[in-house]
Amino acid sequence: MRIGDLAKATGVDIETIRYYEKAGLLPEPGREANGYRAYRQEHLERLAFIRHCRALDMPLESIRRLLDFVAHPEAECGDINRLIDEKLARVQARLNSLRALESQLAALRAQCGENHSARECGILHELVAAAHGEACACHTK
Amino acid sequence: MRIGDLAKATGVDIETIRYYEKAGLLPEPGREANGYRAYRQEHLERLAFIRHCRALDMPLESIRRLLDFVAHPEAECGDINRLIDEKLARVQARLNSLRALESQLAALRAQCGENHSARECGILHELVAAAHGEACACHTK
DNA sequence: TTGAAACCATGGAGCCGCTACGGGGTCAAG
DNA sequence: CTTGACCCCGTAGCGGCTCCATGGTTTCAA
Numbered sequence: 001m002r003i004g005d006l007a008k009a010t011g012v013d014i015e016t017i018r019y020y021e022k023a024g025l026l027p028e029p030g031r032e033a034n035g036y037r038a039y040r041q042e043h044l045e046r047l048a049f050i051r052h053c054r055a056l057d058m059p060l061e062s063i064r065r066l067l068d069f070v071a072h073p074e075a076e077c078g079d080i081n082r083l084i085d086e087k088l089a090r091v092q093a094r095l096n097s098l099r100a101l102e103s104q105l106a107a108l109r110a111q112c113g114e115n116h117s118a119r120e121c122g123i124l125h126e127l128v129a130a131a132h133g134e135a136c137a138c139h140t141k
Numbered sequence: 142m143r144i145g146d147l148a149k150a151t152g153v154d155i156e157t158i159r160y161y162e163k164a165g166l167l168p169e170p171g172r173e174a175n176g177y178r179a180y181r182q183e184h185l186e187r188l189a190f191i192r193h194c195r196a197l198d199m200p201l202e203s204i205r206r207l208l209d210f211v212a213h214p215e216a217e218c219g220d221i222n223r224l225i226d227e228k229l230a231r232v233q234a235r236l237n238s239l240r241a242l243e244s245q246l247a248a249l250r251a252q253c254g255e256n257h258s259a260r261e262c263g264i265l266h267e268l269v270a271a272a273h274g275e276a277c278a279c280h281t282k
Numbered sequence: 283t284t285g286a287a288a289c290c291a292t293g294g295a296g297c298c299g300c301t302a303c304g305g306g307g308t309c310a311a312g
Numbered sequence: 313c314t315t316g317a318c319c320c321c322g323t324a325g326c327g328g329c330t331c332c333a334t335g336g337t338t339t340c341a342a
Contacts, residue, residue, distance in 0.1 A: 018292095023328085035290080048271070048273070049268060059328090073258065073260035075259050088243065091239055091242055095240065095243065098236050102232050112218060127190060156300075160299075287340085287341105291336070292334090300325105301324100301326085303325095307320070310316095312313100
């Protein structure tokens, strides 16, 4: 399998594959006589694993640690639990702040209806008022 | 006002203030005889405006556009509405994907209870299964 | 057989929004 | 005269790619 085949099979960009190799996530494949990378089934599986973890928004460093566990199955898995727990906590924190942001933006958007000059734009007024530390629909607290 | 005073007044890091200047968001201030930056009230207000927009998670580029509107109040504000609408849409999309992620992580976490060897870790099994394209508690679709 | 298109290689820069670092100049108090 | 707090500038680093320039290789059709 050449790098383009692997890319097609996994939906991962060629440059990204090379990046994962440089980052130490994907083992260096063998080379054809002409220097082209020659991948095998194990690379495909490994890459699928990495992409699945990325779909779960795990940083590459966490994936590295998970791959260590795959390589050393006799180790304790407490760290894996912790990794997932921490990730979950961060996701929930981010959810909370995004929910707050959503309502702030919605309030801000409600300040301006149709097109008119920026001078009378409620959104801009709100933002400028906030810059003066005054009450602001999008930043009440 | 020197940069340290401005930093204290706004809660913005000194390096960040210089960065905003270099990025063209904060106008270049005058200088004292010794070369130190000399800020005035308008800089403080502008910086507060920027930070408020950043609190709303707007990218610097959007803030630049908003500042253009502040400077040219005769322009139509339709772009402002669009800017906020787009931001709102992105926030909502991110909320949806984070909500999905949360339940996936929770399902994943439920696969593994207490400490044991990684070989029997349900989380790792799920992730490896996913790499093979099999059904996966954290990635059902 | 030639030549174009599609593939592959490498190394390096760019993206965002900072943050940190290194190596210096300035200034007031003790 | 030294200490420390402040300021200057330029550069590099973070994560996770993405894009670029430059050049070699393969594959197909004319």
